[in-house]
Amino acid sequence: xxxxxxxxxxxxxxxxxxxxxxxxxxxxxxxxxxxxxxxxxxxxxxxxxxxxxxxxxxxxxxxxxxxxxxxxxxxxxxxxxxxxxxxxxxxxxxxxxxxxxxxxxxxxxxxxxxxxxxxxxxxxxx
Numbered sequence: 568x569x570x571x572x573x574x575x576x577x578x579x580x581x582x583x584x585x586x587x588x589x590x591x592x593x594x595x596x597x598x599x600x601x602x603x604x605x606x607x608x609x610x611x612x613x614x615x616x617x618x619x620x621x622x623x624x625x626x627x628x629x630x631x632x633x634x635x636x637x638x639x640x641x642x643x644x645x646x647x648x649x650x651x652x653x654x655x656x657x658x659x660x661x662x663x664x665x666x667x668x669x670x671x672x673x674x675x676x677x678x679x680x681x682x683x684x685x686x687x688x689x690x691x692x693x
Contacts, residue, residue: 572595581603593619606627628645
């Protein structure tokens, strides 16, 4: 199915964030000679992204300190600045009781279970 879609739509570049769901499309892209770019949002390189390192043009990380990254692919490494600026991490919050606020939690992969179970319950209690 991936071969048909990529070929029919004349896709020239595939950007993959890894995971088992990316495998069929990355394999199809390799067969069709479509350029593959990988994005690894975690500090530990995932198995799917690690497998496709030899076939990708570049792999994009947020840090150079990646656990399990093979040194022979260092030339394919591209560091992307974090999408959330440092000033937002350092922002001092107002300390008013009963003040409403909006909270966004972004995560997945290695941390997904924590977000689903523990963090959700903790936030409700707070």
